[in-house]
Amino acid sequence: MSILVTRPHPDNEATAGNLRARGHVVLLAPVLKFEPVAFHDDSEAGYGAVIVTSANAIRAIAPQLRELGLLELPLFAVGEHTASAARDAGFGEVIVAGGDAASLREKIIRSARDKVLKKKSTLLYLAGADLSRDLGGELGAEGFDVVTQTTYRMAPVKHLPREVCEGFAAHGVEAVLHYSRRSARAFLDAARVEGVEISALAIPQCCLSETVAGVLRDAGASQVLVAATPDENALFDTLERALRTRLA
Structure with missing residues (x-):
C-alpha cells in the first residue's frame, strides 16, 4: 500500500524521503507545475523587509537576489520550510511565522509594534500568481506600505x-497528502479526467489546514483529516492517525 504525495517538485522529493524513512511506500503525483515569472522591479522605494509565503517565490528569483540587494534585508517567512529556503538562498536575518498567512501578518504587525521593523518602511512581498488571501491588502489596512511582486x-x-x-484501480493507495487549496483542486480535476475520482475520494485525505480540507469535503470525500498545526510533521502525525483508524 502506498501514500500519495500531491506536492509539487522539488518539495515532493523531500516529503517522499521523510515518508520512506518512516517505513511508507510512496507514490508521487505533483499536480501543480512550478513556472517562474520574469521579475522586474520598477519601484524606486527603498525596501525595509521582504515577505515570503512560499519557498517557490525565493527559488524563482534566486539568481537575482544579490544584485537586487534583497539579501541584506530582513525576511519574514510564513513557516520553517520557507525560512530554510531563504537561508539557503543567502538571507541572513529570517523571521519565521507559525505556518500560515494569518500568523505571518501578526508577526509583521508585532515586529513593527516592538520596533524590530519600522512601520513606515516599504515591504516587498514576493508572491505567487494565485493568492489565497490578500496579505498585502491586509497589511496595508494596518498602515504598512506593501509592494507585491509576482x-x-x-x-x-x-x-x-x-x-x-493503476494504484487507485488496484486499491493500492492508502491515503493522500494535500498541501494547498490549489493542489487539492488540481488533484480532483486530474482524478476526474482519469476516471479514478471515486476511488481517490474513498480513502483518507490528510490536509495541511482546514482551508485545504474544505476543498476535499466539498468534493464528497468522507475521510478528511486536518493537521493540528500547518507543518509537515503535524501532517505526518495526522497520516499515522488515519492509518491506525483504518486498521482498527
Whole structure:
C-alpha cells in the first residue's frame, strides 16, 4: 500500500524521503507545475523587509537576489520550510511565522509594534500568481506600505501518472497528502479526467489546514483529516492517525 504525495517538485522529493524513512511506500503525483515569472522591479522605494509565503517565490528569483540587494534585508517567512529556503538562498536575518498567512501578518504587525521593523518602511512581498488571501491588502489596512511582486505561478497538471491511476484501480493507495487549496483542486480535476475520482475520494485525505480540507469535503470525500498545526510533521502525525483508524 502506498501514500500519495500531491506536492509539487522539488518539495515532493523531500516529503517522499521523510515518508520512506518512516517505513511508507510512496507514490508521487505533483499536480501543480512550478513556472517562474520574469521579475522586474520598477519601484524606486527603498525596501525595509521582504515577505515570503512560499519557498517557490525565493527559488524563482534566486539568481537575482544579490544584485537586487534583497539579501541584506530582513525576511519574514510564513513557516520553517520557507525560512530554510531563504537561508539557503543567502538571507541572513529570517523571521519565521507559525505556518500560515494569518500568523505571518501578526508577526509583521508585532515586529513593527516592538520596533524590530519600522512601520513606515516599504515591504516587498514576493508572491505567487494565485493568492489565497490578500496579505498585502491586509497589511496595508494596518498602515504598512506593501509592494507585491509576482515571481512565479503554479500551473495545474491535467493528468495523473500512470502508476498512480493503476494504484487507485488496484486499491493500492492508502491515503493522500494535500498541501494547498490549489493542489487539492488540481488533484480532483486530474482524478476526474482519469476516471479514478471515486476511488481517490474513498480513502483518507490528510490536509495541511482546514482551508485545504474544505476543498476535499466539498468534493464528497468522507475521510478528511486536518493537521493540528500547518507543518509537515503535524501532517505526518495526522497520516499515522488515519492509518491506525483504518486498521482498527
